[in-house]
Amino acid sequence: MVQAQPLQHVGNGAGKEDQAYFDPSAPPPFKIANIRAAIPKHCWEKNTLRSLSYVLRDVLVVTALVAAAIGFNSWFFWPLYWPAQGTMFWALFVLGHDCGHGSFSNSPLLNSIVGHILHSSILVPYHGWRISHRTHHQNHGHVEKDESWVPLTEKVYKNLDNMTRMMRFTLPFPIFAYPFYLWSRSPGKEGSHFNPYSNLFSPGERRDVLTSTLCWGIMLSVLLYLSLTMGPLFMLKLYGVPYLIFVMWLDFVTYLHHHGYKQKLPWYRGQEWSYLRGGLTTVDRDYGWINNIHHDIGTHVIHHLFPQIPHYHLIEATKAAKAVLGKYYREPQKSGPLPLHLIKYLLHSISQDHFVSDSGDIVYYQTDSQLHKDSWTQSN
Helix, strand or coil: CECCCCCCCCCCCCCHHHHHCCCCCCCCCCCHHHHHHHCCHHHHCCCHHHHHHHHHHHHHHHHHHHHHHHHHCCCCCHHHHHHHHHHHHHHHHHHHHHHHHCCCCCCHHHHHHHHHHHHHHCCCCHHHHHHHHHHHHHCCCECCCCCCCCCCEHHHHHHCCHHHHHHHCCCCHHHHCHHHHHHHCCCCCCCCCCCCCCCCCCHHHHHHHHHHHHHHHHHHHHHHHHHHHHCHHHHHHHHHHHHHHHHHHHHHHHHHCCCCCCCCCCEECHHHCCHHHHHCCCCCCCCCCHHHHCCCCCCCHHHHHCCCCCHHHHHHHHHHHHHHHHHHCCCCCCCCCCCCCHHHHHHHHHHHCCEECCCCCEECCECCCCCCCCCCCCCC
C-alpha cells in the first residue's frame, strides 16, 4: 500500500516545476555501488593529524572565549559570548560525532578517547549516543526502526496527552528536546542513553555505555563543584546558556536533515524500505558562515550513505556523486552569512508534519488540523 504523495512547497526555491513531476519515493535507477564508484578514492582516506587539527582549533577557540568571558564578566560581553560559545559547543559535538562514526581516524582507541573528551565536555554520553546514532544511520527513513526524529504513527500521536503534543509541535520547545531524548528517547520508544541495560544496547555494549555514563557523571560533578566555588549564576552564564544554545543548534540542524523540504519526502516500511532509499530522503542544507565552523555537517546526504567519509571530504564527494544521484539529490538553497532562510522550513514542518499513517509501506507526514488551525503556510 502506497500513500498518495502530497505536493506541497515552501519558499521560493528554484526547481518547483521539476520537483512537482518527480516522485522521490520511486526506486532509484542506480545502486549504492554506483554512487560509491563515483566518489574519488582519496575522499575515503582519514588523516588523523588533520582531524586532530580541527579539535585543536575548536578547543583553542572555546578556551579563548572562556578566558574572555571571565576577563570581561560584563553584561555587554555576555550576549556576544553566548551564541559564539554555544556554536562552538555544537562544533565540538560534530567532531565527537565523527569519532563515533570512525571517520575521525583509523584508530578505534583514539576515536574513543577524543570522542569521550569532546562529548563529555558538553554533557553527551559518548557511547550511549554513538550506538543509538548508528541505529539511526542503519535504519534511516524507516518509520518504526529509525532513531532520530522518528515520525509518530497516528495511533501513537493520538494517544499523546495534550501537553506532550503541544510541547513537541510548538516552537521553541522542540529545539530543546535533545536532553530529554537522551534520558527517555522519543514518544513510542523506551530506553535511556545512560542506562547500560536499556533496550537500546546489546549485552556486549553495556561496559562501553557504563564508561560513557561515568564520564558524563564526572563532567556533571565538575560543573556542580565550579558552581559552588564560582557561583551558580556565573556558571549559568559561562556554561549553562551556551549549553542551551548548543542544544538548539543540535535539534535545529538534525531536524532539518530529515524534515521541512519544499516537497514532502517519503518514509518507508516493510519491503519498500532499503538503505539506499532511506538515505535518499536526507536533505542537504547550507548554513553560510556556519558551514566551516560546524564542519560541513549540512552536507548530509553523502554522509548518511557513507558515514565513514571524513567531514573534510564531504563537499568534494557530494559534487562527484551528483551525476549519479540526479533528481534524487536536492540542491540546498544558498544561505546568507547566517542561515536565517532555514527558519521558514522549520516553522512550516513543525506546523504540518505531525504523524504518519499506521499502515502503508510508503507514507508521508500528515497534519493535525486541530493542533494548528492557523498554520504558518496558511498565513503567508
